[in-house]
Amino acid sequence: MPSQFFGLWMTQKILLIGNSDGIGAAVTRALFAQGEHVVGLSKSPSPLGPDGPPHVVQDIAAPEYPQVLQHFLAEEGPFDACIFCAAIGSKLQLPDLSQEAHVIEVNFTAMVRTLAALTPGWLQRGNGHFIGLSSLADDFYNADAPSYTASKAGFSYYLVSMGLKLRSHGVYVTNIRFGFVDTKLPKSSWKPLMMTADQAARHVVRCLKTHPVQLSVPKLAGAAIHAFRIMQSLRVWFS
């Protein structure tokens, strides 16, 4: 949202990664409607079309992504904030493990590459904000989706660690852990306490103002998953 500076409303320049669908698209619509300067980057074209914000079509798991991003930042930057929403889910169907590494590349490695490209400029300026969308799935073992679970566990640990490292330099990092959100991503047939993409987007937009290191929503689902994880750990311990 536009930030206040000596009584004047300043628009922010925000890079959204993975915003052609789902929560990223909802965040784009919300920020664009508020008058923010939004630029998107996704595997697919923007659903908002030519009347929407500028949008670059790029696969973030492609080998050329780091170079494309550096070039893009030099051309379009500097950005005040980046919201990383891209992810894929893959249900493990044995004996096919062919997508496992790809899930880690899209969900985790591309996020690390994106933060690495933005952070030096933000450190020089003494400000910046990276928001990453993780999941409450980072807190339990999931035999049906090991790569998704592992990518989100790595994602959350990395972002919270980076948040603690960068905060004293004026650079904020926020890890958002959502429960179920009504998009094409969740494959489970049981989706308790599910939010709409617009509800999830409101939490993301609020974080641009409040800069928490981590936000877990809904908190009740987070507590239930953590209790389940403790039982799982006991099972693993005695297995």
Ligand SMILES: NC(=O)c1ccc[n+]([C@@H]2O[C@H](COP(=O)([O-])OP(=O)(O)OC[C@H]3O[C@@H](n4cnc5c(N)ncnc54)[C@H](OP(=O)(O)O)[C@@H]3O)[C@@H](O)[C@H]2O)c1
């Ligand atoms: N939905 C949930 O229940 C839920 C729960 C917890 C956390 N989350 C997290 O919230 C974030 C957003 O999820 P969502 O539900 O909005 O998912 P989604 O509707 O599937 O949207 C994911 C976005 O990422 C893009 N993307 C995927 N692979 C890409 C690639 N290789 N290169 C560039 N862009 C790529 C997609 O592009 P395409 O349009 O081409 O697919 C799409 O724009 C994810 O990090 C997810 O883990 C979601």
